Amino acid sequence: MSRTLAADLRAHVGATVKIAGWVHRRRELKSVTFVVVRDRSGTAQAVFPQSPPVTEETVVEVTGRVTANEQAPGGVELTEAVLTTIAEPSARPPFDLYRPAVAAGLPSILDNAAVTLRHPLLRKRFEVAAARVAGFRRTLDTLGFTEIHTPKIVATATESGANVFELDYFGRPAYLAQSPQFFKQAMVGVFERVYETGPVFRAEPHDTARHLAQYTSLDAEFGFIRDHRDVMAVLRDVIAGMAAATASLAAAPDVPAEIPAIDFLAAQGLLAQHTGEDPRGEPDLAPAHERWLSDWARREHGSEFLFVTGYPMAKQPFYTHPSPSTPDFSNSFDLLFRGLELVTGGQRRHRHADYLAVLGDEAAHYADYLTAFAHGMPPHGGFAIGLERWTARLLGLANIREATLFPRDLHRLRP
Amino acid sequence: MSRTLAADLRAHVGATVKIAGWVHRRRELKSVTFVVVRDRSGTAQAVFPQSPPVTEETVVEVTGRVTANEQAPGGVELTEAVLTTIAEPSARPPFDLYRPAVAAGLPSILDNAAVTLRHPLLRKRFEVAAARVAGFRRTLDTLGFTEIHTPKIVATATESGANVFELDYFGRPAYLAQSPQFFKQAMVGVFERVYETGPVFRAEPHDTARHLAQYTSLDAEFGFIRDHRDVMAVLRDVIAGMAAATASLAAAPDVPAEIPAIDFLAAQGLLAQHTGEDPRGEPDLAPAHERWLSDWARREHGSEFLFVTGYPMAKQPFYTHPSPSTPDFSNSFDLLFRGLELVTGGQRRHRHADYLAVLGDEAAHYADYLTAFAHGMPPHGGFAIGLERWTARLLGLANIREATLFPRDLHRLRP
Incomplete structure (x- = not known):
């Protein structure tokens, strides 16, 4: 299955697609876990009944059905999602890349540009x-x-x-x-x-x-x-x-x-x-x-x-x-x-x-x-x-x- | 009068236009002198009853009437031409830039790139x-x-x-x-x-x-x-x-x-x-x-x-x-x-x-x-x-x- 970009998901509601990118954020709720995947076009949310064992910045592929959900970022999300780990990080970013604000000073940003610029x-x-x-x-x-x-x-x-x-x-x-x-x-x-x-x-x-x-x-x-x-x-x-x-x-x-x-x-x-x-x-x-x-x-x-x-x-x-x-x-x-x-x-x-x-x-x-x-x-x-x-x-x-x-x-x- | 490029002259037959560039070549015949002007788009020929006192690589403006002439390069030439000198060269190029072939070795071309690359x-x-x-x-x-x-x-x-x-x-x-x-x-x-x-x-x-x-x-x-x-x-x-x-x-x-x-x-x-x-x-x-x-x-x-x-x-x-x-x-x-x-x-x-x-x-x-x-x-x-x-x-x-x-x-x- 060829890859679909996060920004293009809206055009595929009802279809099963594959996205790929970095785990931008995990949010564990009581009954579901949301995994937000970041690619060059933006972010997309996938829904899992069980929490997949991945940390932020893990490189992943996720296949799932594109489902309209006005409460999801971008108005769609992947359901029936299956996650495959492509590459795991061995270190944590100097600050949380998923937070809206950049919680780091300039020296830290510049010293770690290879990861901080992913924000x-x-x-x-x-x-x-x-x-x-x-x-x-x-x-x-x-x-x-x-x-x-x-x-x-x-x-x-x-x-x-x-x-x-x-x-x-x-x-x-x-x-x-x-x-x-x-x-x-x-x-x-x-x-x-x-x-x-x-x-x-x-x-x-x-x-x-x-x-x-x-x-x-x-x-x-x-x-x-x-x-x-x-x-x-x-x-x-x-x-x-x-x-x-x-x-x-x-x-x-x-x-x-x-x-x-x-x-x-x-x-x-x-x-x-x-x-x-x-x-x-x-x-x-x-x-x-x-x-x-x-x-x-x-x-x-x-x-x-x-x-x-x-x-x-x-x-x-x-x-x-x-x-x-x-x-x-x-x-x-x-x-x-x-x-x-x-x-x-x-x-x-x-x-x-x-x-x-x-x-x-x-x-x-x-x-x-x-x-x-x-x-x-x-x-x-x-x-x-x-x-x-x-x-x-x-x-x-x-x-x-x-x-x-x-x-x-x-x-x-x-x- | 705004400038017309050599390559665009064909679209202006009958009109009086101004071209600008370098004197690429002078050819003196018995009764007329042809001056070929080079600009970024190509070359254009102007016809003068008397020989204008310019050497090759002089920067000039020429105004004249665009006249169809199948024997002229590009099928047109400037007649009733008036030439104005903008800047005169103080040295001669290491070879004649108007000849079809490049009559210089690589060291000479490279040493004088500012002029030889005009060929x-x-x-x-x-x-x-x-x-x-x-x-x-x-x-x-x-x-x-x-x-x-x-x-x-x-x-x-x-x-x-x-x-x-x-x-x-x-x-x-x-x-x-x-x-x-x-x-x-x-x-x-x-x-x-x-x-x-x-x-x-x-x-x-x-x-x-x-x-x-x-x-x-x-x-x-x-x-x-x-x-x-x-x-x-x-x-x-x-x-x-x-x-x-x-x-x-x-x-x-x-x-x-x-x-x-x-x-x-x-x-x-x-x-x-x-x-x-x-x-x-x-x-x-x-x-x-x-x-x-x-x-x-x-x-x-x-x-x-x-x-x-x-x-x-x-x-x-x-x-x-x-x-x-x-x-x-x-x-x-x-x-x-x-x-x-x-x-x-x-x-x-x-x-x-x-x-x-x-x-x-x-x-x-x-x-x-x-x-x-x-x-x-x-x-x-x-x-x-x-x-x-x-x-x-x-x-x-x-x-x-x-x-x-x-x-x-x-x-x-x-x-």
Whole structure:
């Protein structure tokens, strides 16, 4: 008999079926025992006159007749049930997986991820993340992007010498890539529109709730743009596609047809006018300022998203394209969501001479990177979305580690 | 005026449009000059009475009237054309990108990938690869798999201490993951069916045409199987889905509804009978034997694919599940395609006690890995497809580096 998933039982009332999964819960009443079986689709209840000798997390098959019962979870249950044990656990989970709430702290959850993530609430976070990545790809596929796979081992630090992991590469020093930035730009010259979904590595020395040593970066880059506003328009569609992809799993935020945008200087002006602080002259926004601006966007524009554009060039990486009319400011943007900066992006420099001028003596160090520009590159730009950070924000998780299967950080290298 | 792609011009005959891309080729005749512009969709020809002052690889916009001309490539060309230069190259490509053949050796192609991959023949390889990955994901999404993202930095070598890159992890030694094997197995306990498409790392000391230090592994793993034959059935559907996804780009191989399979011992018997060699007693097949068996499958079964099953346990990793009836042999398989082993897979051990028995004193070393099995795991299995190796074989490329954007190997760490 082939297997039926728990979620499909309703379509088989009256039939005898086989389900398979883990014993999620046993409930012994006076005259019957309920065994709730968990599979990838959900849970199903089976009824036994005698209590079968199984503990939670035993892997089982249960055959039985699908019987409607409005009091059963899902409206059906298996009666005349026969249970077969497939594999027995030899240890108990650190907390009861069947209880609605997760009764464990984060270290215990992470140390025992192979079993704790079986809890439906914890598992769901990663189903949301998977759906979001699928939405990212689907939106960009529709727009003519090509997926690429770029090296994670590089000869020189990607953007700065700081926070880079060094490794022994056949006796030579090499580094883990902090981003696919240089490769994705070069591939605009080949494919025009590219994306990559892969790991990036930061030897982040700060032990915070929002930094990891490895995270999943959703990177896009494309050419023949007018300026950063074309990048923002594609990002808006990507965000909307990611939200739509998770709509059945989690409350998805409304993504306005046009996400409101405020210029960096105007944002500082607002902050000076309303917050009692005067950040004017600072080259970046403080986290508290991002929170205030997010609140402002919700009040003024009814939007949980806000673009801040035109950050000063002083704090931008060298590949950022300056604003043609005000070259001390950049064609860059951050996307704020619920008080947090979740995406950075912008237009990049595309003229070889501009790179030579800005890099000066350092140009030789970036010779490989500069090849693309020496051979003719269109105006282009892109963005990078940190998957785990976004999933955490979307689901209201306080710590990015709660949205990571097996986090890596300053202290954590296992499991 | 918004941009029209080269491939879409036929739908706009009579209209004035703007195209944008790279000058692919200039051809000066007596009375006119043809400029062929290349964009992500293909090429388009524009006709100029005077020769515009642009070299190949200049980034341009061209406006003009779309005019039917059966002698033009694609059946249309732009007349009354006006060309605007967007960005000029400052160097010449190492070979002429407009010639049909690639007139450069592999080192030159790889050293200058940012420009050489613009050649339509070279670019197409990676469009094929991208379509194949999309087909992999689409097939597994339909089958209820969940995408996961696992650590690439690990505390212990994944499968063996050999060929592993060591790095400095905040002052401690750590390693680059050789595969997501342990993580994907653990996640079967959470999601039942998982896949990952990501980089894996091998400090491969051999300088061969089919080894890389980093490659893209398409990994799948799933539970509640009967044995390795269920894994082979899913792999067959994945292969068919990948072939279908590339059908418009490259000649896709026929994937039989059931891929022929031969047992390892029977394969050795055939080889002994027909090749003048007697490999019986050897624990593995030699490359020449794989080629002979592939030829045999084509002759006998009309199939370019052949499963070889039941390899001896002696050469299998410890997690391989033995055959219940003949425990010196395994529930494993290799998939041969056109003479080469392209996929390995099989059923894994799922009982905690079995792992403890096979690992013995080493069990403590694998404590994190064993957590999943201590908490109840179903019979499960999976497979791993090396993307670049497969793309190379599919396209008849002699060297795996020809199917890699920026290869990493014993000698090559850049660009």
